[in-house]
Amino acid sequence: MTDPGKLALVPFVSVDHMMQIVHRIGIETMLKGLADAIEDDFRRWESFDKTPRIASHSAEGVIELMPTSDGENYGFKYVNGHPKNWKGGRQTVTAFGVLAEVATGYPLMLSEMTILTALRTAATSAMAARHLAPDGARTMAIIGNGAQSEFQALAFKAICGIDAIRLYDIDREATEKAVRNLTGTGLAITTHPTPEDAMEGAQVVTTATADKRNQQILTDNMVGSGLHINAVGGDCPGKTELAEAILHRSDIFVEYPPQTRIEGEIQQLAPDHPVTELWEVITGRTPGRTSAAQITLFDSVGFAIEDFSALRYVHSLLPETGLYVELDMLADPDDPRDLFGMLLRAAP
Amino acid sequence: MTDPGKLALVPFVSVDHMMQIVHRIGIETMLKGLADAIEDDFRRWESFDKTPRIASHSAEGVIELMPTSDGENYGFKYVNGHPKNWKGGRQTVTAFGVLAEVATGYPLMLSEMTILTALRTAATSAMAARHLAPDGARTMAIIGNGAQSEFQALAFKAICGIDAIRLYDIDREATEKAVRNLTGTGLAITTHPTPEDAMEGAQVVTTATADKRNQQILTDNMVGSGLHINAVGGDCPGKTELAEAILHRSDIFVEYPPQTRIEGEIQQLAPDHPVTELWEVITGRTPGRTSAAQITLFDSVGFAIEDFSALRYVHSLLPETGLYVELDMLADPDDPRDLFGMLLRAAP
Structure with missing residues (x-):
């Protein structure tokens, strides 16, 4: 040697x-x-x-x-x-x-x-929500309770002051696992039989499902005014979570448009559909949330x-x-x- | 843990x-x-x-x-x-x-x-020479006696039957280091005061110099008929080793044209100057060396x-x-x- x-x-x-x-x-x-x-x-x-x-x-x-x-x-x-x-x-x-x-x-x-990716994905979501979620948001629904869900819950607690998490997953075992893992963290955790039920009273909804196909985890009528949507699971071509109609009612914030247009929820939209780059909100160049009624969407795909x-x-x-x-x-x-x-x- | x-x-x-x-x-x-x-x-x-x-x-x-x-x-x-x-x-x-x-x-x-890169670069050069060098080649000049030179010498010994190496470097200490390192390998090693002298009687010349600029390590009149040129050092934009006139007299073999046109000796030539891809020679699709008088040039840049x-x-x-x-x-x-x-x- x-x-x-x-x-x-x-x-x-x-x-x-x-x-x-x-x-x-x-x-x-x-x-x-x-x-x-x-x-x-x-x-x-x-x-x-x-x-x-x-x-x-x-x-x-x-x-x-x-x-x-x-x-x-x-x-x-x-x-x-x-x-x-x-x-x-x-x-x-x-x-x-x-x-x-x-x-x-x-x-x-x-x-x-x-x-580290699980941590940074959740930290990015919560950092974006710090700029976009409605004032005083304390309740978040998490639709999709897989590997990313607990990281999201804790990031929103630590960074955005969320103290209640409402869980839903098509797989009850995934939800039970998330409940076990989040017990003792100081978050009020509830489980729900449907996504609609989970979203009741939530100011923020995080979608983080795993199926690689174009889904409608959220349909248009599930999304009320003032909501902040943290769309995490739509992150590669052919994998989306939101009904297209929601996108047309939302102000959309993205990391890096050339990548998000291929990988994000906005792959469903025309390539020139207006989006705001998150860094412009952070630097104060462009406003983030401007009214309590506005629907904000962080179309997260993960960037280098x-x-x-x-x-x-x-x-x-x-x-x-x-x-x-x-x-x-x-x-x-x-x-x-x-x-x-x-x-x-x-x-x- | x-x-x-x-x-x-x-x-x-x-x-x-x-x-x-x-x-x-x-x-x-x-x-x-x-x-x-x-x-x-x-x-x-x-x-x-x-x-x-x-x-x-x-x-x-x-x-x-x-x-x-x-x-x-x-x-x-x-x-x-x-x-x-x-x-x-x-x-x-x-x-x-x-x-x-x-x-x-x-x-x-x-x-x-x-x-491993030093080894694979030398192995690639010798593999190319196995298809391109003149029959019975036994003597190679190496112009530039830095970190790659000894690997080249041993690869040509092991793979092409080269048994005599003629060394030249502008820095005498580099040549002395190469002599020390190659002593006892079974190669006949000689050192030379000029590149012209080093190339005398050699059937193969390897250029492997370090300076990142457009140089003329080989000038046109140094290159006689039948030579195989193994050009290793011209491997990034703005770094070449051969006088352009040599390229016009040579049949040029490359790894991957889109990369070599930017990085290799042929960055000096028109973008449509004819070159042969080495893989086509190896598969027998295109001939390699076709005559004893032909000058062959392997314009090596290193490929993934x-x-x-x-x-x-x-x-x-x-x-x-x-x-x-x-x-x-x-x-x-x-x-x-x-x-x-x-x-x-x-x-x-």
């Missing part, structure tokens, strides 16, 4: 370390920290290199790379989406990512991102900058937590032009 | 493990194995998803992602190019990559690729399929060598829909 130099080592945050980081920081504090990091980066939106994700499609699913850079750091996420993976006991979505230094091209951190923000945030926690190991991932010869000599000297 | 399930673990080949693999297999055997793997994949060129690399440019350099897939496996490489990195004791080029399974999207292996082949080859060596560790990189909850529950149960 040769002794790699310091420059060769890249901090790696495993799944276990990520879970320890969450518990060390506290999940609600971490969701708040992520929301602030994401909001900070949306505020300087124009300084980022932006590109739609690079997707490799197959019959079974998709593998995507999502890179971005702010000129100082570079980040990318590898993420797959394979709806039938659960049959083999695998996650339908898993992810990992890398944060790097633009000046040298050297990676600063490799991290699991399955858990959110992953970048999440990687930066986790990277900032490494010194205080020490929750990582160092990987010998980069060749580090004494003389950078003598890679072959390093190899020769490693002979057993 | 929770105990990650088997599905959560991804084999990781560190720099040290990669060097141990090279010594375990033998460097020449490994170069041959890589050349065969790359040739096999070029032979089924049409079954690959191909896309030019995705580059993020900055004042200091570039960070690139190079993905490809054959429908069964997916691979990508992260690679940086930062010409001034050596000033801070860093490599100008470092890389790592991932091989994944298309059916599930799950990574099969994470690997260092700084050393070569990295894919290299990752597949290294992955195939893991069971027999055991030279890797397993990383807890993918979340693996007992119930895939219960990511939050897994996080809760990891509380200390």
Whole structure:
């Protein structure tokens, strides 16, 4: 075993370390920290290199790379989406990512991102709702109680002051799991036999269902004035959750239009249908919610900058937590032009 | 510490493990194995998803992602190019990559690729020369004796039967380093005061210089009939090594035209200048060298399929060598829909 130099080592945050980081920081504090990091980066939106994700499609699913850079750091996420993976006991979505230094091209951190993506998705939703939900909103319905639902509930509690969650899922077991997981968090949790019932009295509704097809989880008559809709599950071509009529009654806010028009709820609309970019609301350039009666829709699909923000945030926690190991991932010869000599000297 | 399930673990080949693999297999055997793997994949060129690399440019350099897939496996490489990195004791080029399974999207292996890229670049050059160099070629000049030079020398020895190497570099120390590293390999090594002198009697010339600008490492009158030119160093916009006149006298072979026209020697030529794709020679669709007098030029820039082949080859060596560790990189909850529950149960 040769002794790699310091420059060769890249901090790696495993799944276990990520879970320890969450518990060390506290999940609600971490969701708040992520929301602030994401909001900070949306505020300087124009300084980022932006590109739609690079997707490799197959019959079974998709593998995507999502890179971005702010000129100082570079980040990318590898993420797959394979709806039938659960049959083999695998996650339908898993992810990992890398944060790097633009000046040298050297990676600063490799991290699991399955858990981190779940956290950043919820943090982004709640951050958007902070700008879009009606004043004094305290009750949220969650339609679809799968892997993302508890993260959404806690993010809206920590960031938006939601204290009551009304759950519905077509699969009763999913709802029961969410109830178990949210017990003891301080949220008032109720379960409901229909989506209509779940939405009664809610100021915010989150849709986060898993079926990859064009659905109408919300029909037009379910959506009353003043509602904020946090549409999380419509996030790839051919997968939507809202009846088209709802979109025509809503003011629609999106992350990055070139991507959302392909992947989001608005894939149902004409390509020039007006939408507002969330960063414009955050910078004050465009108003968010302007009246109590307005229906606001955050058509969330997940964008590379959110992953970048999440990687930066986790990277900032490494010194205080020490929750990582160092990987010998980069060749580090004494003389950078003598890679072959390093190899020769490693002979057993 | 929770105990990650088997599905959560991804084999990781560190720099040290990669060097141990090279010594375990033998460097020449490994170069041959890589050349065969790359040739096999070029032979089924049409079954690959191909896309030019995705580059993020900055004042200091570039960070690139190079993905490809054959429908069964997916691979990508992260690679940086930062010409001034050596000033801070860093490599100008470092890389790592991932091989994944298309059916599930799950990574099969994470690997260092700084050393592996050096090996695959040399293996690709020698594989191309196997189809293009004149019969009975035994002598190769190498102009530019930096990090890639020794790999080229050994690949041409192992794969093409080259037994004499004539070295020249503007920096005498680089040449002395290459001599030291190649001593004892069975190659006859000589050093030369000028590139012209180095090329005397050589049937093959490899150019592998580092300066990122348009140079004339080879001028027109240095190139005699029958020569095979292996142009390795002209590999990004604004970086070329050959006088344009040479290109007009040569039959030019490239990896993937959309990328080579931007990055290779042929960036000097009209965008419709005729070139032959190497895979067409390998499949027998187009002839390679057709006469002893012909000047052949392999305008190498490095393509994602070569990295894919290299990752597949290294992955195939893991069971027999055991030279890797397993990383807890993918979340693996007992119930895939219960990511939050897994996080809760990891509380200390």
